[in-house]
Amino acid sequence: MGASGTPDPARRRLLRTMALAGACVAMPNLRASAPGGIDVIGAPSNLGLRPLRPGHVPGAFRAPAALRAHRLVDRLGARDRGDVAAPAYDPSPDPVTGYRNGAGLAAYTPRLAERIGASLDEGRFVLVLGGDCSVLLGGALALRRRGRHGLLFIDGHSDFYFPHVARPLTAAGMDLALATGHGPDALVGVDGNTPYFAETDTVVYAYRDHGTPDEVDTARFERAAFLHLPIERVRADGVAATMGEALRRLERSELGGFWIHVDVDVLDPAVMPAVDSPDPGGLRLAELEDALAFALASPRALGLELTIFDPDLDADGRLAERLVGLLERAFARAGRFGLAQSIQGVHR
Known part of the structure; x- marks a missing residue:
């Protein structure tokens, strides 16, 4: 970033280039090229999390309100x-799905998908x-239906x-797996739609973490057909290059x-400690801002969800x-959104 907190000229040129490149791609389904505005939808759910201690x-x-x-x-x-x-929080394992709050999450996902889908259709x-x-599943189902x-x-x-x-599973630690079709039908196949996203x-x-082989099947993630861009690649090649690869x-x-x-736990805990798993070595605030600016500049971007921020760990509201x-x-x-582009602020 420039000293003032605004993007430097080279970065502005990269953003314009990527936006123009994306605009040339055909868009077969939803009206993605000219958003009619932004709709904010709150998903005040903690159904995917385990309690850190009894009770x-x-x-x-609380994040949407905060x-x-x-x-x-x-x-x-x-x-x-x-x-x-969202349904009431009940972290006991659900015998049908094997997930904590499994029944609640199965009921919540299609209701969230309906609200998201109504905005997409406009x-x-x-x-x-x-x-x-776990709220990822609501957006995933809404899009899969379309x-x-x-x-x-x-x-x-x-x-x-x-x-x-x-062991009892938590959806917040398996949301990528669930969204790509790995899990019980009640969570991954609502209305017979599975997978919501193909690998x-x-x-x-x-x-920066995909588990250790002694505890989880790390090879299953490594051999999945995702485009894997770990933080080491982002740091080595830069945000512009890796986001360019992602958008292709x-x-x-x-x-x-x-x-x-x-x-938001993708951020380093030095700048965002209000998460349930504050592991060191994450992105700087400016790096995440750059990545989001690139992604949002694409006319193919239809929506975004922000998760895991815990206001209980942000007593003064600074975070x-x-x-x-x-x-x-x-x-x-x-x-793309008609907002002034001279906004400045503290990035680090």
Whole structure:
């Protein structure tokens, strides 16, 4: 970034080039080329998380309200479509699905998909405020009902953790697996739609953990047909080059567009400690902003969900403001949403 916090001229040229390149690709299904505005939908769910201690209720469900309190809707010039209320948190294992809160998640996913789908059908760009990572399934199902789409999965973890020893599973640690068809029918095949995203249509970006072989089947993730772009590749080749590679996968003409998943634990805990798994070595705030600006500049990007932020770990609201500022700058820099592109702020 430039010293003022605004993108330097070289980066602005790269953004324009990528946006123009994406605009030349045919879009067979949803109206992705000219968003009719941004719809914000709250998904105040913690159904995918395990309690950290007996009686603990993870605070991620409070994130939509916390982010709205920092005027996110107004700052994006968005329309607020309200929250899709989640079932009560019950972390006991569900005997049918094998997942904690499995029955609740099976009921919640199609309701969230209905709200998202209504906005998509109006040609609106959808911003979903989670909640935990399991809310990915709502956007995934909404898109699958409307054809074949891609997934840009930006996360500090693979969320593809198949344990060697049977144990109760949590959807926030398996959301990528579930979204790509690996799991019980009640979660991965609503209305017979499975997989929601094909592995070949999925990019896993900037992850720094995919488990250890003594605990989970790491080879299963490594041999999956995803485009794997771990944080080491992002750092070695740069955000512009790796996002260019990602968009070549996601902007293929046979896809009707793509969805963006962002788990804020992709950020280094030095800048975003309010997550349930604050592992060191994550992206800097400026790197995530750059990646999102590139992705949002694509006319094929249909929606984005933000997950795992826990306001219980943000007593003064400073981290919520950091996330809202990040989104505001990334959407403005994308150049598709009618927002001023001179927004400045602290990136690190």
